[in-house]
Amino acid sequence: MAGFRDLDKVLFPIKSINNVVQLFRNQLESPSEPDLALLSIVAGVIENSLTSRSNAALQVCEPVEQNNLPILEIKTVEILYDKFRSIMLNAVDQNKAKGFATRDLVKKVSDVIWNSLTRSYYKDRAHLQSLYSFLSGNKLDCFGVAFAVVAGCQCLGYNDVHLALSEDHAWVIFGENGTETAEVTWHGKGNEDKRGQEIGKGVSARSWLYVNNKPVICTRHMEVAALVSAINPSLNSTHDAYEVALLQQELLWLLYELGHLKKYPMAIGNLGDLEEIAATEGKVPCKDLFQEAVTSARSYYSNQHVYPYTYQGGYFYRNKMYEEAFESWANASDVIRLDDEEIYKEFLEIANELIPHIMKIESSGFSANTILKKPKCFADLLRFYDGICQWEEGSATPVLHIGWAKPLVLTISKFDADVRAQVNIVCDKSEEDKLLKKNGTYFNNNNYEKENGSTAVSDSVVSTNVKNHSDKDNSPFHPSIEAL
Numbered sequence: 001m002a003g004f005r006d007l008d009k010v011l012f013p014i015k016s017i018n019n020v021v022q023l024f025r026n027q028l029e030s031p032s033e034p035d036l037a038l039l040s041i042v043a044g045v046i047e048n049s050l051t052s053r054s055n056a057a058l059q060v061c062e063p064v065e066q067n068n069l070p071i072l073e074i075k076t077v078e079i080l081y082d083k084f085r086s087i088m089l090n091a092v093d094q095n096k097a098k099g100f101a102t103r104d105l106v107k108k109v110s111d112v113i114w115n116s117l118t119r120s121y122y123k124d125r126a127h128l129q130s131l132y133s134f135l136s137g138n139k140l141d142c143f144g145v146a147f148a149v150v151a152g153c154q155c156l157g158y159n160d161v162h163l164a165l166s167e168d169h170a171w172v173i174f175g176e177n178g179t180e181t182a183e184v185t186w187h188g189k190g191n192e193d194k195r196g197q198e199i200g201k202g203v204s205a206r207s208w209l210y211v212n213n214k215p216v217i218c219t220r221h222m223e224v225a226a227l228v229s230a231i232n233p234s235l236n237s238t239h240d241a242y243e244v245a246l247l248q249q250e251l252l253w254l255l256y257e258l259g260h261l262k263k264y265p266m267a268i269g270n271l272g273d274l275e276e277i278a279a280t281e282g283k284v285p286c287k288d289l290f291q292e293a294v295t296s297a298r299s300y301y302s303n304q305h306v307y308p309y310t311y312q313g314g315y316f317y318r319n320k321m322y323e324e325a326f327e328s329w330a331n332a333s334d335v336i337r338l339d340d341e342e343i344y345k346e347f348l349e350i351a352n353e354l355i356p357h358i359m360k361i362e363s364s365g366f367s368a369n370t371i372l373k374k375p376k377c378f379a380d381l382l383r384f385y386d387g388i389c390q391w392e393e394g395s396a397t398p399v400l401h402i403g404w405a406k407p408l409v410l411t412i413s414k415f416d417a418d419v420r421a422q423v424n425i426v427c428d429k430s431e432e433d434k435l436l437k438k439n440g441t442y443f444n445n446n447n448y449e450k451e452n453g454s455t456a457v458s459d460s461v462v463s464t465n466v467k468n469h470s471d472k473d474n475s476p477f478h479p480s481i482e483a484l
C-alpha cells in the first residue's frame with residue numbers, strides 16, 4: 001500500500017486545489033496502490049471545512065480566489081490517519097499468514113466500523129461518506145460503511161477486498177479469485193441488514209438493486225474514483241461550495257485521463273453534470289461524457305444500468321432537447337426490473353412530471369419543429385411506458401395507479417391520429433425481418449444499428465422493442481413498434 005509517503009508529505013500544508021490534485025496524482029501513479037484511508041481523510045476534511053454550518057454564510061458569496069482552500073496541516077491528517085489504523089490494527093488480530101481475506105475477517109472489519117457508529121442519526125444526511133466523518137463524528141452513510149470496510153481491509157494488508165457497486169447499494173468482493181461476495185452495510189430504510197451474508201444467487205441478485213448481477217467491481221484506483229464521486233459539494237439545498245465542486249471536477253478529470261473511469265458509468269455521469277454547470281476549456285464536452293457513460297454501461301455491464309440514461313435524459317431535458325430526452329428515457333425503461341423504491345421514484349418523476357411538462361410546452365403551439373409530429377417520438381414514448389407496464393406485470397405488488405394513467409393518457413392523446421397511425425406495433429419476428437429487408441434498417445433494443453452495424457436513426461423506419469408482456473425477458477424475440 002502506498003501509505004503516507006515523504007513525497008506526499010512535502011505537499012503539506014495544503015493550500016490549494018492543485019496541491020490536492022497533486023497528492024491524488026502521486027497516489028494514483030505510485031507503483032504501490034493508492035492509500036484509500038489517506039485520500040478519504042484528506043477529501044473529507046476539505047469538504048467538511050468548506051460545507052459545515054460554521055462557515056456556510058462565508059461560502060455562499062463569491063469565492064475569494066480560485067483554487068484557494070483553508071490551510072490543511074499535515075498534523076490534522078496524520079492524527080486521523082493514525083487513529084483509523086490503530087482502530088483497525090487493535091480490533092483485528094493480525095494472523096501472521098496474511099494471504100486472502102476470509103468471510104470472518106471481512107465481517108469482523110464490518111463489525112468494527114458498525115459498532116463504532118453513533119446509535120441513531122439521520123442516515124441520508126450529506127457529508128457522511130468519508131473516513132473524516134467516521135473518525136470525527138462516528139457517522140457514515142450506507143456507501144461510507146462499505147468504503148470504510150474496504151479501506152480498513154487495505155490497511156490490514158488484505159488487498160483482495162474490493163468495493164462492488166450497484167446504482168443504489170454497495171458491498172464487497174474478496175478471496176483468491178475475487179469471487180466471494182459479502183454484504184457489509186445496510187440498504188434502504190427499515191430493512192434488516194444482511195451483513196456477512198453473500199449476495200444471493202436468486203431473484204434478488206437479478207433485481208435492479210444488484211443491477212441484474214452486473215455490478216461495478218472496483219480496482220483500487222476505481223475505489224479512489226468512488227470516494228471522489230462521493231464528494232458532496234452541497235452547502236444547503238440551493239447552494240454548492242464552489243471550491244469543493246471544483247476540486248471534485250478536477251479530481252474526476254485526473255481519474256478520467258488516467259483511464260480509471262472507463263468502467264464506471266456513474267462517475268462519468270457525475271463529471272458530465274459538473275461540466276454542464278461549468279465546462280472546463282479544451283475537455284470532452286458534457287454531452288459526449290453522458291454518451292460515454294451509456295456506452296460504458298452497454299460495453300461492460302450488458303446494458304443493465306439505468307442511471308447512465310437518466311443522466312443523459314436529464315441533460316437533454318434541461319437543454320430542451322425533448323426528442324433526445326424521450327429516447328434516453330425509453331432506453332432507461334428498456335433496462336428496468338423496477339422493484340426498488342429508489343428507481344421507482346426516478347421513473348415516477350420522468351413519467352408524471354418531466355414528460356407532462358414537455359407535452360405542455362410542445363402543445364402550446366409555439367414550437368415549430370414539434371415532437372408531436374414525429375412518429376419516432378411517439379414510438380419512444382410507447383417504449384418508455386411499455387417498460388413501466390412490464391414492471392407492473394413482473395412485480396408482486398400492484399404499483400401503477402390512476403396517478404400514472406392520467407398523464408399517460410394525456411401524453412399519448414397529444415399526438416395526432418395521423419402520427420400515431422405511422423407507428424406499427426409489429427408482433428412477430430417474421431414481420432420484423434420483412435421490415436429489415438425492405439428498409440435495410442433494423443433497430444435493436446437499445447442500440448440503433450443498421451444491418452451493417454453502423455449506427456444511424458433514419459426517420460423512415462423507427463422501431464423499438466416492446467417487451468413481450470407474456471414472455472419474460474428471455475423470450476427469443478420481442479414484438480417491436482415500427483413507425484414508418
Ligand SMILES: CC1(C)CN=C(N2CCN(c3ncnc4sc(CC(F)F)cc34)CC2)S1
Nearest residue numbers: 143165166167168169170229266307310311
Ligand atoms: C441521474 C441521476 C439521478 C443523477 N445522479 C445520480 N447519482 C447516482 C448515484 N451516484 C453514484 N455515483 C458514483 N458511484 C456510486 S455507487 C452508488 C450506490 C451507493 F450505494 F454506493 C451510487 C453512486 C451519484 C449520483 S443518478
